[in-house]
Structure formats: structure tokens, C-alpha cells
Amino acid sequence: MTPAPLIAVIRHVPFESLGSLEDALILEGLKYQYFDLFTGQRPPPVEAISALISLGGPMSANDPLPFLASEIRLLESALRARKPLLGICLGAQLLARTLGARVYPNPVKEIGWFPVELTAEAQADPLFHGLGKTETVFQWHSETFDLPQSSVWLASSDACPHQAFRAKPNAWGLQFHLETTPAMIAEWSAEPVNCGDVSSLVTPPDPGLHVARQLELAGLVFGRWAELVRSKHL
Numbered sequence: 001m002t003p004a005p006l007i008a009v010i011r012h013v014p015f016e017s018l019g020s021l022e023d024a025l026i027l028e029g030l031k032y033q034y035f036d037l038f039t040g041q042r043p044p045p046v047e048a049i050s051a052l053i054s055l056g057g058p059m060s061a062n063d064p065l066p067f068l069a070s071e072i073r074l075l076e077s078a079l080r081a082r083k084p085l086l087g088i089c090l091g092a093q094l095l096a097r098t099l100g101a102r103v104y105p106n107p108v109k110e111i112g113w114f115p116v117e118l119t120a121e122a123q124a125d126p127l128f129h130g131l132g133k134t135e136t137v138f139q140w141h142s143e144t145f146d147l148p149q150s151s152v153w154l155a156s157s158d159a160c161p162h163q164a165f166r167a168k169p170n171a172w173g174l175q176f177h178l179e180t181t182p183a184m185i186a187e188w189s190a191e192p193v194n195c196g197d198v199s200s201l202v203t204p205p206d207p208g209l210h211v212a213r214q215l216e217l218a219g220l221v222f223g224r225w226a227e228l229v230r231s232k233h234l
Contacts, residue, residue, distance in 0.1 A: 012057025054091025
């Protein structure tokens with residue numbers, strides 16, 4: 001019997017987890033393992049994994065941190081091996097940087113619920129097809145990135161034009177946090193490392209404001225990514 005695919009999930013801080021993305025993996029019978037490179041844990045050999053997820057975090061993709069350099073090397077190896085990749089927020093920025101694009105401060109911080117506009121190309125994308133032209137999603141970021149060369153632009157917002165892209169056949173970067181649940185948003189808002197961001201807001205984010213639609217979107221987008229991982233393993 002062929003073993004179930006193993007997905008490596010790179011976590012940058014203890015409190016940023018898969019959230020609703022975990023549900024999509026479980027529904028497809030996919031196994032995953034967290035790798036906390038910030039603790040000194042070694043990344044997995046690319047030959048031992050079927051796919052790679054890079055989550056968010058409060059640091060910059062440009063910070064000279066050894067664990068980020070190690071992650072970029074892993075991303076490079078996974079891209080060469082054509083493994084399915086999914087980068088979220090910091091993970092998307094690291095993916096963009098790995099592909100040679102610039103990462104830099106966004107003119108404004110996007111923290112809370114914001115509408116994103118899907119591009120025409122998104123309607124033919126394996127993950128985003130069939131979604132609304134405009135969707136409201138949760139955001140928490142202060143940096144952005146240029147689109148990697150030869151990538152497909154999938155979504156934008158008024159404050160941050162590059163919200164999602166597809167690079168290569170199997171690699172996606174999402175600036176927004178489609179994986180967040182109300183409990184995660186409440187926890188992030190209480191984390192000491194995020195206090196500066198929260199204090200800069202007129203009102204803190206409402207964890208449940210658009211949660212029903214976001215969970216629906218997460219089921220579609222992450223479900224399709226999980227199906228892709230499963231199909232590549234068959």
C-alpha cells in the first residue's frame with residue numbers, strides 16, 4: 001500500500017497554525033508535520049515530503065535569520081522538484097523572494113477584514129476559479145512583494161496590489177490569511193508581539209465578522225490544493 005503523502009508545514013512562531021487549512025488536509029486523508037525551524041529544528045529533506053506549506057509570522061522575509069535562509073533553500077529545492085507549494089503571508093513573501101522578487105514595506109498595514117479583487121486570470125486558476133469577483137478576507141501584514149517573473153497575478157486590494165499569485169504549475173502565494181478562524185484572530189490580537197499593530201488600530205479586528213464566507217472560501221481554495229497534492233501522489 002502506498003503511504004499517505006506527507007506535507008511539511010513550516011511554522012515561524014508557535015501561535016500561527018494551519019487553522020481551517022487543517023480541515024482540508026484531513027478531508028483528503030493527507031498527513032502533515034509541523035517544522036519549527038525557528039527553534040533550531042532541521043528542515044526535512046525534500047525527497048521525504050510530498051508538498052510544502054509555509055505559514056505566516058511577524059518577522060520580515062528580509063531579516064538575516066538563519067532559519068529563514070534554511071527555509072529559502074528548502075523552497076528552492078521544492079520548486080526544482082516541482083512539489084506542490086503554498087505560501088501564506090510571510091510564506092508568500094518568502095516564496096516570492098525565493099523566485100527572485102523583491103519584498104519591501106507596504107505603504108500601509110492591512111490588519112483586519114479587507115476586500116480583494118480577483119483578476120481575470122483567477123477564473124482559470126486551479127484554486128481560485130468560480131470565486132466571486134470581490135471577496136472579503138482576513139489580513140495581517142505590513143510588507144508586500146513584487147510579482148515573481150513569469151508568475152500569474154490572481155488577486156489585488158486597494159492598499160496592496162499583489163495579494164495572490166501562482167508560480168510554476170504547483171506553487172501559490174497568498175498574502176491574505178484565508179486559514180484564520182475566530183479563535184486564531186482573537187489569539188493573534190492578544191499576542192505581545194502583535195500589541196503594537198493592534199494599538200495602532202481604531203478598533204481591534206472583529207474575529208467573527210466575515211467568518212462564514214471565509215470558511216467557505218477556505219474549504220474551496222484549500223480543498224482544491226489538497227486534491228492537487230493527493231493527485232500528484234497517486
